[in-house]
Structures are given as C-alpha cells and as structure tokens.
Amino acid sequence: MKLLFRNLVLSCILTAWFACALSMAQAPPTPVVTGHLVLNTDAAHAGSSVKAAVVAEVAPGYHINDHVPSLDYLIPTELKLEAAEPLSLGSISYPKGSPQKFSFLDTPISVYQGKLLVGAALKVAAGAKPGEYTLKGTLHYQACNDHACLAPTNLAVAVTVNIVPRSEPVKHVNSDVFSAIKFN
Amino acid sequence: MTKRIQVVSGAVLAVAVAIGFYFFNARWLSPAPRQVKAAVNYPIAPDFSVTDINGARLALADYKGKVVLLDFWATWCGPCRIEIPWFVQLQQKYRDQGFEVVGVAMEDTPEAVNEFYQQFHLNYPVALGDSQVAARYGGIGGLPTSFLIGRDGRVYSEHTGTTSSEVFEGEIQQLLSGKPGVELASFSPVGDPQEIDIGTPEEANPDVPGVDISKLSPAELADFKKQLDQTKCSCGCKFTVLQCRKVDTACSTSRQMAREALKQFQASKGKDVKPAT
Numbered sequence A: 001m002k003l004l005f006r007n008l009v010l011s012c013i014l015t016a017w018f019a020c021a022l023s024m025a026q027a028p029p030t031p032v033v034t035g036h037l038v039l040n041t042d043a044a045h046a047g048s049s050v051k052a053a054v055v056a057e058v059a060p061g062y063h064i065n066d067h068v069p070s071l072d073y074l075i076p077t078e079l080k081l082e083a084a085e086p087l088s089l090g091s092i093s094y095p096k097g098s099p100q101k102f103s104f105l106d107t108p109i110s111v112y113q114g115k116l117l118v119g120a121a122l123k124v125a126a127g128a129k130p131g132e133y134t135l136k137g138t139l140h141y142q143a144c145n146d147h148a149c150l151a152p153t154n155l156a157v158a159v160t161v162n163i164v165p166r167s168e169p170v171k172h173v174n175s176d177v178f179s180a181i182k183f184n
Numbered sequence B: 001m002t003k004r005i006q007v008v009s010g011a012v013l014a015v016a017v018a019i020g021f022y023f024f025n026a027r028w029l030s031p032a033p034r035q036v037k038a039a040v041n042y043p044i045a046p047d048f049s050v051t052d053i054n055g056a057r058l059a060l061a062d063y064k065g066k067v068v069l070l071d072f073w074a075t076w077c078g079p080c081r082i083e084i085p086w087f088v089q090l091q092q093k094y095r096d097q098g099f100e101v102v103g104v105a106m107e108d109t110p111e112a113v114n115e116f117y118q119q120f121h122l123n124y125p126v127a128l129g130d131s132q133v134a135a136r137y138g139g140i141g142g143l144p145t146s147f148l149i150g151r152d153g154r155v156y157s158e159h160t161g162t163t164s165s166e167v168f169e170g171e172i173q174q175l176l177s178g179k180p181g182v183e184l185a186s187f188s189p190v191g192d193p194q195e196i197d198i199g200t201p202e203e204a205n206p207d208v209p210g211v212d213i214s215k216l217s218p219a220e221l222a223d224f225k226k227q228l229d230q231t232k233c234s235c236g237c238k239f240t241v242l243q244c245r246k247v248d249t250a251c252s253t254s255r256q257m258a259r260e261a262l263k264q265f266q267a268s269k270g271k272d273v274k275p276a277t
Helices: A002-024 B002-029 B078-097 B111-119 B131-136 B165-177 B218-228 B241-247 B252-268
Strands: A033-039 A049-058 A063-065 A078-082 A087-093 A098-100 A109-112 A115-124 A131-141 A153-163 B049-051 B057-059 B067-073 B099-105 B126-128 B145-149 B155-160
Touching (some): A049 A131, A115 A131, B049 B126, B078 B099, B111 B126, B155 B165, B241 B252
Antiparallel strands (some): A063 A109, A087 A115, A098 A109
C-alpha cells in the first residue's frame, strides 16, 4: 500500500506539472510585456536633466526583438516618449539583447527576455514653472515564443514629473534601475 | 503479483489525476484557448472576400469543392516563415487533386509581403488580412495559424504555431480522399454550433456579395444596387443593405434582405425568380 501511495504521489506531481505546462503553453499571457515608467529623482528643477526608464518584464517563455534586430524582417522594440513642454526628450538607451536560439531559425537572434530596462534622457526647460507634468509614451514590441508569434503591440507607460522651485531639495530614487542602464 | 497490481493501479490513478489537472488548468487557470466554432459536425469555414497582392479578388467561397489550407501568417513572424516553403511544395504536389493554399498576411502594408512573395516563389494566392477577416476565424491570437478546410467547406483542423509538414500533408491527404459531407473519423470537431452560409459561386460577387445577380443586366444591376443602398439594414449595423453586404458578408440579415429584394426586383421586371436559400 505504501508503494502504491508513493507511486501515486510522485506520478501526480510529475504529470500535473507537465499537464500545467502544456495547457499554459496553449494561450499567451495577456499582455506578454508589462511594465511602467520611472524617474531617477522624486522631483526636478527647471533647467535640470532628468532620466526616465521603462521597467518592463517579458512573460516567461516569450521574447521580444532587440532594438537592433538580428534579421531585417524582425520588428524592433522601440520606446516612443511624448515629451511635451516644458520637457524635452534626449537620447533613448536600449540594452543589448541576448543571443538566443529558437526552433524556427538556424542561427541565434538577439532578443529581450525577462526584465528589460530602457532609459531615456530628459531636459526640463529653464523657464519651466513648478507643477506636475505628465510624461507619456509607448513601448512598441512584437513578441514570440518558440513556435508562434503575436501581433505587434504597445505597452502604454506614463509618469508624473514634479517640477519644484530650486529652493526645494530633489532626492535621487530608483538607483537600482538607473545604475543598471548604460545611458548613451 | 500484488506489487504489480499496486504499480498498475498507481499509474492509472496518476494518469486520471493528471488528466483532471490538465482540464482544470486549461479551463479555469489559463485563458480559454481560441477555437473555431463548430457546427454539429464541423464548422463551416467563414467566408471572406479580399483583394490579393496581385490585384485579383480572393474569396474563400470560390474554393468550394477543394481542400484548402488557409494560412494566417506575417513576414515578421519567424515560425510562419519556416512553414511557407512546405506550403509551396504541398501546393505543387496536390494542386491537381483539388488542393489550394490560401495565404492571409496579417500586415498593414503590402510591400514586405510582395517582396517575400517574390523571394520565396509563392505559388498560391496571398492577400493582406485585417481584423475583420481574423475575427471570423476567432481573432487569430498567434501566428502562424492554419485551418484545413475540406471539400465541403468545413474546417477540419486548426493549427496555431509551427506544425510539422508531415502533419499538414497527412491531413491534406485524408481530406482529399474524403467524400464531401462525410465525416472523417480522424478529425475531432470542437466548439459550439455556428453555421455560416458561404453561398453558391454565383452569389460570390463583389457587387452584392451573397446574392446571385448573374441574371441582371448591367443597367438592372445598377438599379438594384441603388435600391439596396437606399434600404437600411435591420441587423443593427447602421449601414444600408448594400453596404452591410460588402463590409460583413457573413451577416445573415442583410443577405436575406438582399435576396428578398432581388426576388421582388426580378418579379417586377418579369424575370425568373430563383428561390432564396
């Protein structure tokens, strides 16, 4: 009886795991990429430089293409920010993807998987008045797993930039995010 | 012996529990997998009419009587690109037996599709698809998605993601050998009933899709279209009957209204009236 119970428990664990993995593979997680926009300071002064970053997560089992895709037909991952006055947009810094081999290609391609950090440099106009300004944008991506692809789509992101008088101190935040980004 | 019975019993129980886990997880933990709606036996392939990349009209109804592999794909989709050369070969191999591949590229612009078409020597029609065409086939969640349609216009299988060429070829052979309207035991229908009338070849026309206008003269056709364009469709689409016929060829309301209108129109002209189906 002990043997029966042991076999049953072990078989159940293994087969249940396999069954879960199989059924999870049937439907893509929605959405495949989640994330948000953060700043490197809790506020900003007129005339200062601010850094923003999209902190995104690609669902397990999926990948999105490098900003500089390995093949010309692949759709690049691209961050587009709408920096309205008094904010102006500088350069955007993408990480280098990691080369991965997939069953549908003979050679590895550079992709983003798991955590993705995309940085953006911003400038606050010298004459900016104190107040809250919204920085909006989209991370455009096209995701695939090892055997199928999803249509290109966008992750909408937004953050509030709080511009304060020079008399008020500004504190650095999200250092773990910004220290991991190699800005251009 | 007792030990053997215990092992076998354990294995049987484990499989039963695993199947239970699978269905529980698939139905309640994962989003429901997209499936084509099934008829009592197999679902009728939803019709669509588009213009292919060579400028010719491409309507699924025109392929009735043939086995069709309807492939939703995109040039930016790596897993799709691996299947295309297989489809070219299958088209070449089985075309004479009544097999056709129809490609629907889910892209906004034709440039990349045209280039791909030339580069990979596609030997079957390809058109650009849109959300309307995709919606008729359940929304097309992932690419590639391929549907095997039998000679009777019914969908016998659906494959999302790269599928081996052997699987496609095996299914094509079975469908080619099957008699129209006769179920093939090797396929399993799924989903809820949904019948969509794909009409006769005469009804597949760009002027008034779903209505046989072949007996109308050009002048009569113009009058008839004008009449349909002055009648509001009652399906709730806010279009006229003519507009609804063109933008939603699967709409049974506008089809019935147009067919009734044709009957009256022909009667007023003293023409033979073909009963609406």
